[in-house]
Amino acid sequence: MKLQSDNNSSDDNDSPKYSICPNCKDKFPSNSFASHTIECYRNSSKCKVCGEIVKKSYKKAHLELWRSKQKVKEVIQKDNDIEIIKILDHGLNPNFKFDEENYSIMN
Numbered sequence: 001m002k003l004q005s006d007n008n009s010s011d012d013n014d015s016p017k018y019s020i021c022p023n024c025k026d027k028f029p030s031n032s033f034a035s036h037t038i039e040c041y042r043n044s045s046k047c048k049v050c051g052e053i054v055k056k057s058y059k060k061a062h063l064e065l066w067r068s069k070q071k072v073k074e075v076i077q078k079d080n081d082i083e084i085i086k087i088l089d090h091g092l093n094p095n096f097k098f099d100e101e102n103y104s105i106m107n
Contacts, residue, residue: 024053049089066090 019033020026023040044053047062054062065071066087075083088094 050086063090067092072096 017030018027019030021028021033021037021040023037023044023046028036040053043057044055045059046052047054050066052062067090072087072092075087
């Protein structure tokens with residue numbers, strides 16, 4: 001695993017050095033980088049569908065959010081094909097019907 005480093009100033013040895021976490025892609029001071037990386041991989045994972053870094057304890061809620069009627073309704077109203085594909089890839093049944101409108105995501 002290659003770690004990326006970013007120095008604020010190559011001339012100033014007192015300036016903090018940063019590394020980018022290979023899991024969440026956030027920048028952290030090099031002196032706390034190892035502990036962050038261990039914690040990040042232990043407690044978080046990248047959603048294979050949308051790429052969002054999700055706490056493992058929040059994974060179920062993340063999927064429920066993408067499958068919620070409100071989310072589906074918003075995406076359909078915006079006519080956003082890419083988001084509709086993401087919703088389906090997050091596991092929404094393509095024959096999902098809205099109660100009040102009586103149409104599916106595929107209409």
